[in-house]
Amino acid sequence: MNRPDIYGSPVAELVRRRVSCRSFDGRALEPQVLEELERTAAGAAAPFGSRPRFGVIDNEKVRAENLFSAGSYGMIKGARYYLAALVRRDEPRRWEDAGFALEAAVLHASGLGLGTCWIGGVFDRRRFGRVLGIRADEQLPAVVAVGRPAEKRSLRDRLVRWSAKGDRRKPVADLFFAGGWDSSLVMEDAGEWGQALECVRLAPSASNKQPWRIVRLGNAFHFHLARDKAYSAMMPLADLQRIDLGIAMCHFQFSAAELGLQGKWQDSMPQIEGTPGHFEYIATYVIRNS
Numbered sequence: 001m002n003r004p005d006i007y008g009s010p011v012a013e014l015v016r017r018r019v020s021c022r023s024f025d026g027r028a029l030e031p032q033v034l035e036e037l038e039r040t041a042a043g044a045a046a047p048f049g050s051r052p053r054f055g056v057i058d059n060e061k062v063r064a065e066n067l068f069s070a071g072s073y074g075m076i077k078g079a080r081y082y083l084a085a086l087v088r089r090d091e092p093r094r095w096e097d098a099g100f101a102l103e104a105a106v107l108h109a110s111g112l113g114l115g116t117c118w119i120g121g122v123f124d125r126r127r128f129g130r131v132l133g134i135r136a137d138e139q140l141p142a143v144v145a146v147g148r149p150a151e152k153r154s155l156r157d158r159l160v161r162w163s164a165k166g167d168r169r170k171p172v173a174d175l176f177f178a179g180g181w182d183s184s185l186v187m188e189d190a191g192e193w194g195q196a197l198e199c200v201r202l203a204p205s206a207s208n209k210q211p212w213r214i215v216r217l218g219n220a221f222h223f224h225l226a227r228d229k230a231y232s233a234m235m236p237l238a239d240l241q242r243i244d245l246g247i248a249m250c251h252f253q254f255s256a257a258e259l260g261l262q263g264k265w266q267d268s269m270p271q272i273e274g275t276p277g278h279f280e281y282i283a284t285y286v287i288r289n290s
């Protein structure tokens with residue numbers, strides 16, 4: 001899925017419009033809408049080629065009111081549907097691919113005027129997994145709540161957003177670099193690629209940590225993860241920060257494709273002097289000059 005024509009609005013606009021929705025109206029969605037979203041995730045051609053399975057959980061059907069454990073950060077009000085990815089434990093890049101594919105569905109949902117919220121923190125993975133028929137060789141990294149937004153946001157919704165500083169993003173200078181880690185990228189110099197980078201900057205990320213760091217060297221954008229080790233240790237059941245990188249790759253690729261910018265993903269780790277110890281190389285997007 002190089003050209004994401006399915007979304008109704010330009011990707012950059014959807015990226016700008018999307019915010020995490022934690023108050024839904026609880027009403028049913030048409031089955032074909034849910035099927036469409038699942039198909040979008042399954043057809044997203046995630047860059048590392050692992051093959052997650054996707055499914056939708058209908059909270060009402062499974063009559064599991066307590067699907068969430070108590071104390072989940074940002075409990076979601078009125079959510080009835082959860083789009084889920086199941087990944088295989090033996091696929092090393094399962095996290096990024098699940099992030100990429102589910103985010104394609106998030107953008108699609110935004111295009112349909114639906115609200116979404118990624119949930120990767122505390123939720124009852126066992127129960128969700130059972131409903132999805134999870135196999136012993138699979139894991140459930142995260143789910144996305146999807147539905148129509150409630151007319152009024154709950155107090156809890158506003159509180160979670162405030163505490164996660166959900167509206168805030170790091171400045172360009174902290175995220176994107178050119179020539180090396182000691183010189184920040186200047187958007188004006190990046191031309192149209194600046195728009196694709198801005199779509200990364202506006203992406204959702206677990207606890208809004210925005211762990212994406214991208215350095216441009218010549219015609220290549222090297223994506224790195226600025227790992228928060230303490231955070232990862234706190235969340236041992238899924239590598240949420242790699243999921244964040246998959247989401248960022250989705251925003252970058254889709255928005256670039258829409259602008260007619262050509263390129264492809266490669267695994268070509270650069271040797272960059274002064275790479276901080278907690279940075280992990282993820283992937284490189286190489287520009288193809290047309």
Ligand SMILES: Cc1cc2nc3c(=O)[nH]c(=O)nc-3n(C[C@H](O)[C@H](O)[C@H](O)COP(=O)(O)O)c2cc1C
Binds near residue numbers: 074118164207
């Ligand atoms: C991988 C991932 C996991 C997340 N887990 C949760 C979660 O468990 N509960 C929650 O309320 N929000 C969760 N979020 C949403 C983030 O808190 C949110 O994206 C971030 O604060 C930025 O706000 P925004 O999405 O409104 O732009 C998650 C986001 C991502 C990408």
